[in-house]
Amino acid sequence: MILNNEKFKNFEEGITIEDLIQYKNFNRNLIIVKINGKLINKNDYNKRKLKQDDKVEIHYLLAGG
Amino acid sequence: MENKEMRNKHKILMEYKYEPKSLKHGYTDKMLYVNVGDNRIEEKDIPEEVKEKFIGGKGYGMRYLWDAVNPDTKWDSEENEIVMSAGPIAGITQYPGTGKTLVCSISPMTDIPIDSNVGGYVGPYLKFSGWDGLEIQGKAKEDVIIVIDGIEGKITIETAPEESVDGHLLGEQLTEMYAKDEHEKRQISVITAGTAAEHTRMGILNFSFYDIRRKVARLKQAGRGGLGTVLRNKKVKGVVVKSKPVKGDLNNPFDQSIINKTGIKLHKEIANHDHEQNNMHKIGTAALIDTMIEFDLLPVHNFQYGTHKDAVKMGNKVFINKYLTQGMVDGCWYGCSLACAKAVDDFELKTGPYKGHKVVIDGPEYENAAGLGANCGIFNPETILELNFYCDTYGIDTISYGTSTAFAMECFERGIINKEITGGLELKFGNEEASLELIHQMSKGEGFGKVVGQGIHRMKKIFAEEHGADPDFLFDIGTEQKGLEYAEYVCKESLAQQGGFGFTNKGPQHDEAWLIVMDMVNNQIPTFEDKAEALHYYPMFRTWFGLLGLCKLPWNDIVPEGNAKTDEPAKIPEHVQNYLDLYYGITGKTITPEDMVRQSEKVYNFQRVFNIRMGKGLRANDKSPYRMMGPVTKEEYESRQERYDSQLKEKVGVDPEGKSTEEKIKILREYRYDQYEQLTDAVYKRRGWSNNGVPTKEKLQDLGMDLPEVLEVIEKHL
Ligand code: SF4
Numbered sequence: 001m002i003l004n005n006e007k008f009k010n011f012e013e014g015i016t017i018e019d020l021i022q023y024k025n026f027n028r029n030l031i032i033v034k035i036n037g038k039l040i041n042k043n044d045y046n047k048r049k050l051k052q053d054d055k056v057e058i059h060y061l062l063a064g065g
Numbered sequence: 066m067e068n069k070e071m072r073n074k075h076k077i078l079m080e081y082k083y084e085p086k087s088l089k090h091g092y093t094d095k096m097l098y099v100n101v102g103d104n105r106i107e108e109k110d111i112p113e114e115v116k117e118k119f120i121g122g123k124g125y126g127m128r129y130l131w132d133a134v135n136p137d138t139k140w141d142s143e144e145n146e147i148v149m150s151a152g153p154i155a156g157i158t159q160y161p162g163t164g165k166t167l168v169c170s171i172s173p174m175t176d177i178p179i180d181s182n183v184g185g186y187v188g189p190y191l192k193f194s195g196w197d198g199l200e201i202q203g204k205a206k207e208d209v210i211i212v213i214d215g216i217e218g219k220i221t222i223e224t225a226p227e228e229s230v231d232g233h234l235l236g237e238q239l240t241e242m243y244a245k246d247e248h249e250k251r252q253i254s255v256i257t258a259g260t261a262a263e264h265t266r267m268g269i270l271n272f273s274f275y276d277i278r279r280k281v282a283r284l285k286q287a288g289r290g291g292l293g294t295v296l297r298n299k300k301v302k303g304v305v306v307k308s309k310p311v312k313g314d315l316n317n318p319f320d321q322s323i324i325n326k327t328g329i330k331l332h333k334e335i336a337n338h339d340h341e342q343n344n345m346h347k348i349g350t351a352a353l354i355d356t357m358i359e360f361d362l363l364p365v366h367n368f369q370y371g372t373h374k375d376a377v378k379m380g381n382k383v384f385i386n387k388y389l390t391q392g393m394v395d396g397c398w399y400g401c402s403l404a405c406a407k408a409v410d411d412f413e414l415k416t417g418p419y420k421g422h423k424v425v426i427d428g429p430e431y432e433n434a435a436g437l438g439a440n441c442g443i444f445n446p447e448t449i450l451e452l453n454f455y456c457d458t459y460g461i462d463t464i465s466y467g468t469s470t471a472f473a474m475e476c477f478e479r480g481i482i483n484k485e486i487t488g489g490l491e492l493k494f495g496n497e498e499a500s501l502e503l504i505h506q507m508s509k510g511e512g513f514g515k516v517v518g519q520g521i522h523r524m525k526k527i528f529a530e531e532h533g534a535d536p537d538f539l540f541d542i543g544t545e546q547k548g549l550e551y552a553e554y555v556c557k558e559s560l561a562q563q564g565g566f567g568f569t570n571k572g573p574q575h576d577e578a579w580l581i582v583m584d585m586v587n588n589q590i591p592t593f594e595d596k597a598e599a600l601h602y603y604p605m606f607r608t609w610f611g612l613l614g615l616c617k618l619p620w621n622d623i624v625p626e627g628n629a630k631t632d633e634p635a636k637i638p639e640h641v642q643n644y645l646d647l648y649y650g651i652t653g654k655t656i657t658p659e660d661m662v663r664q665s666e667k668v669y670n671f672q673r674v675f676n677i678r679m680g681k682g683l684r685a686n687d688k689s690p691y692r693m694m695g696p697v698t699k700e701e702y703e704s705r706q707e708r709y710d711s712q713l714k715e716k717v718g719v720d721p722e723g724k725s726t727e728e729k730i731k732i733l734r735e736y737r738y739d740q741y742e743q744l745t746d747a748v749y750k751r752r753g754w755s756n757n758g759v760p761t762k763e764k765l766q767d768l769g770m771d772l773p774e775v776l777e778v779i780e781k782h783l
Contacts, residue, residue: 004588025359029341032629039629059589061634062356062582063343063621065431065554065575 002055011052018046020058032059066227068242075223078209081106083218085195091153091316091651092116096129097196099211099222101299102143102203106220111197118769122152123180123611124668125198126169127675130178131774133202136678140173140266140291141298143204147270150198151188154651155614157400158313159328160643161335162616164189164398166272172290172571173266174465174520175548177679178672179290179571182611184397184406185272185283186254189614190215190308193315205300212243212305216252225302231508232257232271233424233458236282239305240275250275252311255282256304258293259460264510265518267465268293271457276408278393281425283408284457285397289574290549293460311399319653327646328400334625335402343622346395348385349405350618353431355381361705362555362581364440366494367471368544368692369701371555375444379434383446388412403619409450416501417455418508426454435553436467441474442494452504459508464574465520468550470500472521472543473513481534487513521545541691547572547681557695558708559585560737561596564744567689568600570672570682576617577604583635597747606636608665613648620644667768670753670760671775677759678778684758687745695737699726702733709733759783 166188172179194215262268271284357363361371477492506514549572556562565578676682753764
């Protein structure tokens with residue numbers, strides 16, 4: 001699985017977006033998730049299981065300084 | 066002494082009567098010029114061409130400063146000016162974040178132009194008093210104040226022998242002195258510096274706003290680059306601006322209804338989402354602390370590390386639950402519902418001349434907590450607050466103070482300096498008493514505080530020349546560039562942010578580009594071209610706020626619903642459209658997002674050429690100390706060995722196995738330097754600059770900035 005343009009080393013069969021969010025410790029109100037270019041609805045974060053050939057983008061919109 | 070008595074001691078050196086001109090479409094087209102050297106007060110008409118090219122705010126600051134100085138001008142030259150202007154949108158009350166003033170001068174830290182943005186009411190009140198901007202030039206012979214009374218139409222230069230210098234006292238004294246009654250205090254805004262601004266190069270300007278609920282003059286800071294040092298060098302103690310009462314239409318906008326509509330939309334968004342997004346109304350910019358700890362980005366021990374086991378002691382919740390007063394209307398200008406200007410009330414000071422006093426402390430902003438705290442190994446929130454208070458009232462830049470003290474502490478720990486040199490101060494990381502003593506020394510102009518108050522650039526020279534330190538090592542660990550201390554983010558793992566700091570005009574401040582998350586966390590801009598595009602767009606976009614008098618925070622510290630569905634969510638397209646609508650509503654001119662960038666490019670390139678004119682602004686000046694690029698020391702490398710080893714393997718193509726830490730540091734350093742050079746090439750190309758960082762003639766022509774005085778500067782370098 002590709003996460004943000006890089007191979008995701010800790011991939012395990014069956015993980016969900018929700019797992020990734022927890023792993024990364026993101027504020028779910030500030031992220032945008034796309035799988036293979038398609039925007040994922042917040043309600044589907046724990047439904048959609050990720051596949052080995054998925055291209056996932058999780059963009060954290062933290063505004064910062 | 067009573068305020069009345071103090072006022073009786075004033076001698077009026079000059080009085081100037083004028084008819085305050087009303088604003089039209091955000092402008093008065095008038096500049097106020099005050100020379101405190103020969104007590105001259107003049108008004109200048111702002112030509113149409115200046116308005117068209119420079120817009121306002123920082124644009125006006127740079128234009129008028131350029132005209133005032135010459136290539137040999139130093140920060141303490143008679144002709145150096147402090148120029149301030151708020152920009153055409155500033156002063157509206159319907160949209161959050163519309164009260165910022167931009168202040169420019171030749172900086173005591175960098176010897177080039179500095180620009181610093183600040184809240185408080187001064188800029189809008191100047192506008193309502195008839196002035197798009199204010200220039201202060203010359204040096205007074207004795208302590209003076211400048212009083213601009215926009216109600217009476219009167220400006221005076223007055224001696225002020227008895228008033229305090231420290232910001233929190235002087236702010237109160239002048240507010241009370243020039244207000245008829247409690248009610249009128251809201252119509253007064255004051256500029257002060259502080260006692261340490263007289264003895265250090267890192268002096269700030271405090272801009273006040275009267276907090277009607279707390280009944281106190283709160284202070285916001287134009288912090289960077291030593292503006293307060295310039296003010297005190299001119300022997301100006303303070304500036305008072307008195308305005309007619311604020312109303313929503315004083316800018317006399319072209320279309321009030323579109324401004325109202327746009328404002329209501331954002332207020333709703335903030336009410337609905339701030340609590341689940343950044344929580345600005347509860348904690349302010351200190352909301353960043355936890356995230357910075359999480360991502361290993363909080364500067365610890367002079368930027369050696371990105372987190373610390375004790376960092377939780379200064380986490381977000383500690384400030385929210387224990388210190389920051391909640392439920393107050395904490396906007397630094399009318400109508401800001403993001404209200405991030407948080408304060409701590411009734412804080413009892415434990416040290417210094419105000420020991421035992423109960424005070425209101427503005428902040429801490431993220432930078433203050435990170436710089437005064439973690440970067441110096443201090444994690445006690447009460448000490449951070451006390452340092453924060455004294456920085457503000459003594460008139461010291463919290464960022465330069467934090468970063469400089471962290472540098473001095475590392476030098477002490479490594480034996481580069483010792484107790485003999487510090488006058489007995491045990492300047493170790495985490496020594497709270499030593500940091501507090503240092504700050505009190507700065508106020509008195511005594512001891513080692515005076516040395517640290519010169520900033521890292523000058524400390525490096527002193528430590529090398531007088532104490533035999535290795536200049537190369539000091540260059541590596543001294544986190545300054547162009548003479549200005551780095552703001553408080555560890556950017557070793559974000560090449561784009563290294564550039565975001567490195568290619569700034571004024572020196573490494575984060576307000577031009579903050580790309581750490583986009584680059585390091587999201588890996589959204591992987592190629593040099595992607596990074597260069599971001600390092601073009603964001604600095605230009607953010608420069609626009611400084612031209613118009615806007616605060617950056619309501620742009621992306623709150624995100625509208627539906628943002629995710631847009632093409633470029635990081636740019637917050639709906640908010641960009643809001644700004645275009647506000648611009649139209651004020652001026653009546655329709656512009657596109659591309660026009661915004663172009664307006665900024667004009668001023669940005671002008672400032673770059675201004676730097677070159679003053680002797681910096683070339684490729685050599687955009688280099689970065691290695692501490693901000695990668696691990697300098699064995700301890701740093703080994704603390705994140707897994708990360709660096711895997712980078713050597715995967716990015717550099719070198720097997721770390723069997724290599725000593727020193728060898729690995731050397732290889733990684735060569736790789737990272739090379740990356741930075743490649744990024745420099747890409748950014749210069751994107752910005753239309755030569756390989757040496759000089760804006761090309763073609764670029765300037767294209768922008769309509771091929772002014773004769775600008776071309777004269779660049780021709781020598783192309
Ligand atoms: S967001 Fe904060 S800094 Fe910006 S204008 Fe509002 S209160 Fe002031």
